Amino acid sequence: MSVFWDEGRKELEDFCRRAKQPSGDHKPSPYNPYFQPSPDQLLRVDVALGFRRARLGHVYSILRGKDLQTGEFSTERRDAQFARLKEAQDAVINLQHWHDFFGVLKRAGYIHPKMITSQTAIVYTYALWLIGKQDFGLSVHPLRDLMARWFFMSSLTGRYTSSPETRMEQDLALLRGCKHGEDFIRVLEQEMRAVLTNDYWETTLPNELATASSRNTAQFAYFAALCLLDAPALYSRMKVRDFLDPMVRGKRASIERHHLFPRRYLKKMGRDRRDINQVANYALVEWHDNVDISDRPPAEYAPEYEARFQPDELAEMYWFHALPEKWYSMEYDRFLEERRKRMAAIIREGFMKI
Secondary structure, three states, rough: OOOHHHHHHHHHHHHHHHHOOOOOOOOOOOOOOOOOOOHHHHHHHHHEEEEEEEEOOOOOHHHOOEEEOOOOOOOHHHHHHHHHHHHHHHHHHHHHHHHHHHHHHHHOOOOOOOHHHOOOHHHHHHHHHHHHHOOOOOOOOHHHHHHHHHHHHHHOOOOOOOOOHHHHHHHHHHHOOOOOHHHHHHHHHHHHHHHHOHHHHHHHHHHHHOOOOOHHHHHHHHHHHHOOOOEEOOOOOOOOHOOOOOOOOOOOEEEEEOOOOOOHHHOOOOOOOOHHHOHHHHHEHHHHHHHHHOOOHHHHHHHHHOOOOOHHHHHHHHHHOOOOOOOOOOHHHHHHHHHHHHHHHHHHHHHOOO
16 A cells, blocks of 8 residues: 555554544544554455455455466556555545444444453454445444344454454355345344354353453443343442443443452352452442442342342342342352353343344
């Protein structure tokens, strides 16, 4: 690009630079709270849209004017390919397209940037969103829902975590026989069904929740599901979605992950750090409640907090938060096992809500 289309390279770099901070003059800009891309990330979107390719090595050859079948180079072919790239880039950095796309992340329940574990999932979902819009003429509402499901699935399963170029090449290959918007929808829906099987929801996902990783993809999918289902924070009448609004900022986050069985309490029981920090031992509570609960045993604080609510209100809240009735009286390992199953069911419910 530096040699044959330096203007386009500078255009990408300028767009990415402006995406990093709000516009000082209040003019339209690419800034957003979710994703501040690098030029190479947007170039990947360019080439996926323009050439249906994910491997930049292939694109380097294409832009030099190489015929991938014969190996021959041509100046005319090079000029034609750069014209194609320019057309794609015009769509990629179109501010209306760019900001419309972030509605996909919100529709998927990933309303706070800290919930997003893979920027590559954003990059490739944006590429597929543009292909659906530009090449297949899908209208905004069905396309938004479709791509929100795709982003949810990709984020939950870590689809683009390992060998992302290869995975995206395969996804683009799925579209080769598509001629109409209905084909595009059918192919992506079919792929999601192939990935998110009953066995995945009922066996694989609960097992993936058996971890102490703070960046576990299933945990963030669970938080996204709580947003999609309009769930309240635990022991609160305020919605999780409202607390996670990225525009609301204070000295301390208004909602925090709380150890249901507090750390110090479990240490006294001889539990190690991995047991204590299990994903299934966390719930989202208001920070005021988190401070108040501190290290009190759950059998002490939970009944006190339950008294705030009517029985039906409490039952619904416990369903959202994957908590069995009288969970605080359960043996810890049994509690973790049961909650993982319930969390997986809530994640599934959230996905079906999109």
